[in-house]
Amino acid sequence: MIIPVRCFTCGNLVADKHAEFVQRVKNGEDPKTVLDSLKLKRYCCRRMLITSVDVSEQLMPYNEALYRRHAEYSSDRI
Ligand SMILES: [Zn+2]
Numbered sequence: 001m002i003i004p005v006r007c008f009t010c011g012n013l014v015a016d017k018h019a020e021f022v023q024r025v026k027n028g029e030d031p032k033t034v035l036d037s038l039k040l041k042r043y044c045c046r047r048m049l050i051t052s053v054d055v056s057e058q059l060m061p062y063n064e065a066l067y068r069r070h071a072e073y074s075s076d077r078i
Contacts, residue, residue: 003052009044021049 005015017038024034035046 002056003054004048007042007045007048010042012040012042012045014040014045014048018049018052 003015003018006012007014017040021031021034021038025031031050035049040046040049
């Protein structure tokens with residue numbers, strides 16, 4: 001899933017904070033302190049960063065396989 005641009009509930013912009021959040025949490029900081037320092041106070045906005053998972057890299061093999069399958073199917077029909 002692509003990172004959401006705005007909070008689904010209140011519409012606050014959250015996409016600009018996602019990269020910093022992920023980087024700082026990977027470096028070992030507590031997610032709570034990172035969210036506090038990013039000035040995300042509402043829990044609806046906080047859950048947007050905590051629960052979003054970027055699965056586009058995981059889905060790429062399936063997309064490539066689907067493309068190959070479509071190419072094979074198209075070549076069989078001609
Ligand atoms: Zn919100």
